[in-house]
């Protein structure tokens with residue numbers, strides 16, 4: 001049955017019963033009694049309707065606390081429908097609250113910032129990443145104009161020009177941020193922020209590396225090209241001059257070769273495709289070889305000594321040869337003639353330790369923290385004169401990183417330097433461990 005019939009049929013029946021009762025009384029007791037009974041019945045029905053109207057008004061005023069009665073007559077249906085509406089409403093609200101909580105949680109985990117603003121840029125909501133990126137505080141700043149909170153001329157220009165199709169790169173609070181405004185829902189806008197500080201730093205490193213490497217290769221290439229052009233334009237040069245030119249070209253060729261080899265070594269050390277394959281490193285044999293190479297490089301100009309008193313470790317022999325060799329060759333190259341160099345392997349409470357001490361030119365303190373940067377040199381001309389590529393200590397740093405070892409540098413200008421590499425105790429090989 002349709003809801004309208006459900007309402008009208010019982011109401012009509014009740015009215016008919018009332019009229020019938022009044023008619024019966026009229027028949028038996030006269031017109032006055034019949035009219036009085038009809039009036040009393042109508043009044044009682046009116047009182048009942050007013051009572052339920054009052055309860056309904058009361059419930060509408062306080063829907064949460066007041067209770068609806070079961071009702072009588074048509075009211076039963078009205079109240080039960082209102083009950084159902086309220087139950088549905090509560091369920092919807094609970095679902096909405098759950099969605100909102102999930103949305104907030106997802107937004108708070110997002111590494112990118114999200115700011116919701118109205119059409120005139122008043123802050124409505126933002127996630128924690130946006131608070132971090134832009135220095136906002138939702139509770140404090142809600143309802144304030146975003147342009148008053150983000151004080152950046154570039155951001156102001158972006159807003160004024162309104163070219164929201166393109167993102168804007170912004171320097172803010174020592175970060176590089178990529179921000180973009182996305183209008184939505186007619187009267188709202190979202191501001192999305194992405195922290196590009198790290199990727200920008202990596203990109204800058206890459207650019208610097210390419211610029212430095214090209215610069216390093218250009219000098220020897222220019223020298224070689226210059227001599228080749230002389231050889232072409234002056235074919236009758238005397239043998240001695242020609243031999244001199246060839247010697248210089250070979251030197252520059254070696255310099256380029258060293259540079260390319262060091263760059264390849266660095267690339268390999270950084271690559272995840274070349275994980276460290278630890279083996280037993282025969283420290284005695286390795287350091288004898290380092291001593292031998294340093295002596296050859298020194299060519300009798302220095303006094304070089306070696307002390308080995310410590311255990312073997314686990315690591316990559318090739319990589320450690322490269323790191324220790326770089327430190328020893330630096331000591332030779334930056335120590336004037338008659339100076340002395342001492343190489344040692346000792347056991348300390350912190351772990352096994354490799355030390356190279358020289359009585360060379362030393363390094364001023366302000367340079368020390370930057371020495372392991374690629375192409376960083378204290379004295380460019382001296383580094384080149386001694387066949388340096390500027391990548392030696394960068395290679396040392398990467399090898400030590402892969403071996404969980406730490407490098408420390410102590411130096412006094414004019415007196416000398418000590419480069420110390422400390423390995424963790426866990427790197428020590430037990431006596432019976434196989435090679």
Ligand code: ADP
Nearest residue numbers: 330331334377378379383388389390391392393
């Ligand atoms: P390079 O090929 O120029 O030697 P490195 O990365 O090996 O490059 O070293 C970086 C810089 O550190 C050198 O240019 C030099 O100025 C300084 N340096 C390294 N070792 C020593 C040392 N034992 N004594 C003095 N200066 C050193």
